[in-house]
Amino acid sequence: MSTESRRRAVRRAGVILSSAAVTATVLPAVAAPAQAAGFAKADTGAYVQSYKWINKTAFDFAVKSPSLGGQVQKVRVVVPKTWKKNSRQSWPVVYAYHGGRDSYISWTRSTDIQATASKWGVMVVMPEGANGSYTNWFNGGKGGTPKWEDFHLREVRQLVERNFHAGGARAAMGISSGAQGACTYAGRAPGMFRYAACFSGVLSMSSPGIPSLLMYTNSGNGADPNAIWGIPWINKANWDAHDPIKLLPKMRSTRLYVSAGTTGERGPLDPPNLPPWDIGYLSERAIGPTVRDFANEAKRQKVKITAHIYGNGRHSWPYWKREMHTAWPSMMQTIGAKPMR
Secondary structure, three states: OOHHHHHHHHHHHHHHHHHHHHHHHOOOOEOOOOOOOOOOOOOOOOEEEEEEEEEOOEEEEEEEEHHHOOEEEEEEEEOOOOOOOOOOOOEEEEEEEOOOOOOOOHHHHHOOHHHHHOOEOOEEEEEOOOOOOOOEOOHHHOOOOOEHHHHHHHHHHHHHHHHOOEEEEEEEEEEOHHHHHHHHHHHHOOOOOOEEEEEOOOOOOOOOOHHHHHHHHHHOOOOOOHHHHOOOOOOHHHHHOOOHHHHHHHOOOOEEEEEEEOOOOOOOOOOOOOOOOOHHHHHHHHHHHHHHHHHHHHHHOOOOEEEEEEEOOOOOHHHHHHHHHHHHHHHHHHHOOOEOO
């Protein structure tokens, strides 16, 4: 081998060793679009297909999901500034669920959740929920895909715990249909979440008019609404099995925070020129009473709950951002997250 050939070989070896040293400390900037090497699978066989850092403390990863029929769905993760891939430390985690006709990026797009989380030793995991209604679909009693509950509570949870240092001290937080999902999950998986914060979600699915509202809303998502929980008056048992207010006896180990407006009238955070028939006002007027009923029933059953029923205000992010900040300190205390310096 010539002198120049030896020099090129040494340079290549140096590059390889340098890259290996970096990889041992943090995740690479981008993973190849196949099963990412070195990551553990979920029990269902779901795996991390790819990932990409979007800034210094947040990355997205894609999940190949058997629970969703082999679909690939994304998850956004915010990590503490001292997080390291090769660390053995695990962190308390907040699972934040988005609303209907939105996506996994909604919390970072519409709130300051990353800046808020950066002040604490906590991870935030924001999975895709599409328009899946946060449930394993009934499909005429046959079950099968999509299984959104399994995707969230099994696949995403196991992948972030086995690969990204998410710990067992968990909170669930959601807005609109994601709020319904957060409170439903707290009852469907007793003990999984120490805290659930549910902002403007339907929390009593059997209240007058609510089954029709849910069916109408889901009919606009391009799917058969009967496939989700079944037909309300025929498949009532399945509706009841996913109704937050009926799941309250299973939430005794979870501290709850719920909020909503009730009047459907203009509130302090609303634009001044919206008409009274704005969908945000109509939605909150329908949803608010279910939240109030849920809070009253929780208190009757002596389930730990804080409720902020604020009257005026529409179904919109300015109120949910405010409620997030209100609930955040007690959420951090409950899951044992510590302030970061």
